[in-house]
Amino acid sequence: MIAHVILFAPKADLSDGTREELLSGLAAAAASIPSIRRFRVGARVTHGLPGYEQLMREPYAFAVIIEFDDVAGLKAYLEHPAHKGLGAHFTTSASHSLAYDYELIEIPTGRQEPGRSLR
Numbered sequence: 432m433i434a435h436v437i438l439f440a441p442k443a444d445l446s447d448g449t450r451e452e453l454l455s456g457l458a459a460a461a462a463s464i465p466s467i468r469r470f471r472v473g474a475r476v477t478h479g480l481p482g483y484e485q486l487m488r489e490p491y492a493f494a495v496i497i498e499f500d501d502v503a504g505l506k507a508y509l510e511h512p513a514h515k516g517l518g519a520h521f522t523t524s525a526s527h528s529l530a531y532d533y534e535l536i537e538i539p540t541g542r543q544e545p546g547r548s549l550r
Contacts, residue, residue: 463513467497
């Protein structure tokens with residue numbers, strides 16, 4: 432599985448209307464790009480644990496995590512017209528952002544659902 436991970440900090444003066452347009456663009460991309468398997472967006476959680484949050488160099492307020500079956504699916508997403516518009520919007524709306532792609536594997540946790548085994 433491939434995960435496209437975006438960390439995003441909106442500009443301080445971003446209007447509520449522009450924020451709504453950005454969320455609408457995310458929803459439209461999620462609905463219209465067939466290679467997307469899972470699309471999640473979230474706001475950063477802070478908890479005050481000493482020595483942990485202070486190590487973060489940039490305050491990224493939001494994360495977007497988009498999952499694909501393979502690199503071909505990621506490329507199809509990146510080349511899709513809905514992504515091109517969304518990418519332009521992110522560029523103009525962000526004070527700073529990062530985007531990275533990762534190949535992920537599942538690591539068993541040892542927790543099982545009732546009635547299920549690892550085999």
